[in-house]
Structure formats: structure tokens, C-alpha cells
Amino acid sequence: MTIKRSASAAWSGGLKDGKGSISTQSGVLDSTQYGFNTRFENGPGTNPEELIGAAHAGCFTMALSGKLGEAGMTAKHLATTATVSLEKVDGGFSITAVHLDLVAQIPGASQEAFDKAAHDAKANCPVSKLLNAKITLDARLEA
Numbered sequence: 001m002t003i004k005r006s007a008s009a010a011w012s013g014g015l016k017d018g019k020g021s022i023s024t025q026s027g028v029l030d031s032t033q034y035g036f037n038t039r040f041e042n043g044p045g046t047n048p049e050e051l052i053g054a055a056h057a058g059c060f061t062m063a064l065s066g067k068l069g070e071a072g073m074t075a076k077h078l079a080t081t082a083t084v085s086l087e088k089v090d091g092g093f094s095i096t097a098v099h100l101d102l103v104a105q106i107p108g109a110s111q112e113a114f115d116k117a118a119h120d121a122k123a124n125c126p127v128s129k130l131l132n133a134k135i136t137l138d139a140r141l142e143a
Helices: 036-040 048-070 111-124 126-130
Strands: 007-012 019-024 032-034 077-089 092-105 134-142
Touching: 032 036, 048 077, 048 092, 048 111, 048 126, 092 111, 111 126, 111 134
Parallel strands: 092 134
Antiparallel strands: 007 019, 019 032, 077 092
16 A cells, blocks of 8 residues: 655745745645745745655654553653754755654553563664664653
């Protein structure tokens, strides 16, 4: 089975003075603004790294829910933040790392079972497999 999803980008102008927009098949993003200032200067709008972070946080969290279910656990709450690092390397820019920060509430979960599920989800969610970056994880199980 193959599932295909799409997104599109449009751009006008030069690198620093140009403007772009990003749209997704689902319509969640519809001509959402991006540009040099949203990527390198924290201007209004989005940027590719933020979108990769959202995709990775969502994919990892969903994969973790599946791994927990396989182990007989159900989360009361999972919250993940993905921080994507963009660095200038060898004269160009590269995404060098993603750090996942997870806070979980899972009634009855042991630390060992939680850690196993979290690390398995980190290694095996489709977005983790896609990225050629160092992926780290801090996972906290709350009572």
C-alpha cells in the first residue's frame, strides 16, 4: 500500500527580498507566507525547519502511541516538541539535528517499558527514518 500526500510552494523575487507561500493538500496550510525573514530572522510566517519539526513531532508521537499499545499501555497524554537545528556547514546550510522533547502521562507504565517504547518510536517513525540528521530524545514520564 502506498499513501501519497502533497504540498506545494510558490516563490517570487530574489532570495532575501522575495516572498513565498506554502500550501498543503489538506488545506491546513493555504498560501501560508514564508521567506528569508521567516527562516533566518524570525519574521511572521513559517519556514521549512518549523514544518519539519511539526512533521517529526507528530510522526514520533503517533508512532509512540502505537508502540505503547503494542506493550499494553495507553497514554493519558503525550506532548512532544521537536527542535530542528539548521547550521551553515561547508559553505551551505544543512539540517544537522533534531531534538525530541517528550513529556508523557501513562497510567501504570514502568520507566523501563516507557523508555523502550519511546526509543523504538524515535528510531522507527517514518520521519526519523527520512532525516539524515542526529536525532536525540529526552523523555519524561510523569505520574
